[in-house]
Amino acid sequence: MDSQHPVPSYHSGFRNHVSSQALPGALPEGQNSPQRCAYGLYAEQLTGSAFTAPRGHNLRSWLYRIRPSVVQSAYQPLDHPRWVTAPTAAALADPNQMRWDPLPLPSEPTDFIDGLTTIGINGDAAGQNGCGVHVYACNRSMQRFFYDADGELLIVPQLGGLVIRTEMGVLEVASGEIAVIPRGVKCQVRLAEGVEAARGYVCENYGAPFELPGLGPIGANGLANPRDFLTPSAAYEDAPGEVELLARFAGRLWVTRLGHSPLDVVAWHGNYAPYKYDLARFNTINTVSFDHPDPSIFTVLTSPSDTPGMANIDFVIFPPRWMVAEDTFRPPYFHRNLMSEFMGLIHGEYDAKAEGFVPGGASLHNCMSPHGPDAETFDKASSADLEPQYQAATLAFMFESRYPFQTVPGARDADFRQRDYVDVWSTLRSHFDAERP
Structure with a gap:
């Protein structure tokens, strides 16, 4: 210049x-x-x-x-x-x-x-x-x-x-x-x-x-x-x-x-x-009572579509923030949703994944495909002491779209794709007991 x-x-x-x-x-x-x-x-x-x-x-x-x-x-x-x-x-x-x-x-x-x-x-x-x-x-x-x-x-x-x-x-x-x-x-x-x-x-x-x-x-x-x-x-x-x-x-x-x-x-x-x-200037609005808020509360930018409320693409972040919900499960709950989600991790650890999701990596959960915390994270969160916690070392983001993502051959066949990702939920077992309310 x-x-x-x-x-x-x-x-x-x-x-x-x-x-x-x-x-x-x-x-x-x-x-x-x-x-x-x-x-x-x-x-x-x-x-x-x-x-x-x-x-x-x-x-x-x-x-x-x-x-x-x-x-x-x-x-x-x-x-x-x-x-x-x-x-x-x-x-x-x-x-x-x-x-x-x-x-x-x-x-x-x-x-x-x-x-x-x-x-x-x-x-x-x-x-x-x-x-x-x-x-x-x-x-x-x-x-x-x-x-x-x-x-x-x-x-x-x-x-x-x-x-x-x-x-x-x-x-x-x-x-x-x-x-x-x-x-x-x-x-x-x-x-x-x-x-x-x-x-x-x-x-x-x-x-x-x-x-x-x-x-x-x-x-x-x-x-x-x-x-x-x-x-x-x-x-x-x-x-x-x-x-x-x-x-x-x-x-x-x-x-x-x-x-x-x-x-x-x-x-x-x-x-x-x-x-x-x-992204450090984002003013996070988070829950102070119960339930993990929907990811829409973390939207930085949105590209609207011709249907009100249905984004062509949203750019969402999960930045450092206080987790202060009372007597509730704090990581994102298991969910299936209409929007398709591509996630990336800029630095730190994402609170819904224990291992495998590392800075520079990515995950894709298309519409109505179930996803949520892996087994290790679920077990840890279910028995954790529920006290205010500041998640400092994390910055993840999501490209969320109303349209399903179609993966290209170079991504499906890539050496750096984790073929065993679905196994992170394989050890989730039944805790159901009809005699114990």
Whole structure:
């Protein structure tokens, strides 16, 4: 980026209308696309919603850039067999509970794009519903650039921090934070300083853009606070030289070549921009009487569907929190539910699993497939002293969708899949005694 902006800076607030400029006077006044822009810049609008969307859901930003995006070569297809987009005949919906160890770190130089591996998909990217769930492992900063035309990317680092350089500025994202890159925004994912390898999770949201969930009876405060979301300040790169720009479009990867960096936006204003969020700032609302609350109470972001109350995809976390329920079973109870759940663990231990679910790993419980605490956790929780307990060393998350997840062959057949996951419940035995109420 431009040497005047060596350290990322941010604007606060969720999907605010932001005005940001790296050079004084670069933003025009009173007219978005004047006859002549300051500094000889080009005006370009990036739109993330239908033009006729209601004002509260209309997403767009004006970019004032050194060269317009049309200055590029023709796109050519590029092979990437481990990145799969819905729908595809090779993906299968499976009622079996599944679990995976962490994706192994690469031994050969691998950047963020090459390190992506799809676990499951649902919906239809062209129909703008559903999502893809991927894991990534990389040991090299991207030299090329990238945008996704099929969906927005929710990136959840687990191991190693990332520096995500975007058209609108720079996001530094550590483990325990998330970043969202809107559909169509150009970016470059690099390893943070001192990081030799990184790993994490990605939700590729084909549906409605993520938004904050309604609070309802919770009231005005709680869950994720809008002011804790950070959007980058403008920073530009005026760097000639041939570079590659990758595009995810209609389920395929494409490449075009440019004679300059595509991160050449000197100023921008609007409400369609990348953002980051520190999960430690989530205000957990938990039970103080009895029963484990439904996971919806931990929702950070939601992508609504056309059915009210049925999310296309929810992003839910299980952060450090007090467990203070009275005279009750505290881990999640055994359950079967309409929503399908993909879970990951960022660090620590998840309170419903004793072993096998480790940081960087993942589990999948599709709709109506039974799941809950394993046998060891059930036995321990059933006899535990019921006193206030603070769960400090934990941060798990869930991508929860109304659509069943279809696993792809690379995930079903992976060496890091745990084939014996269902056995964690095999020692649960009957305690029934008709003579003992």
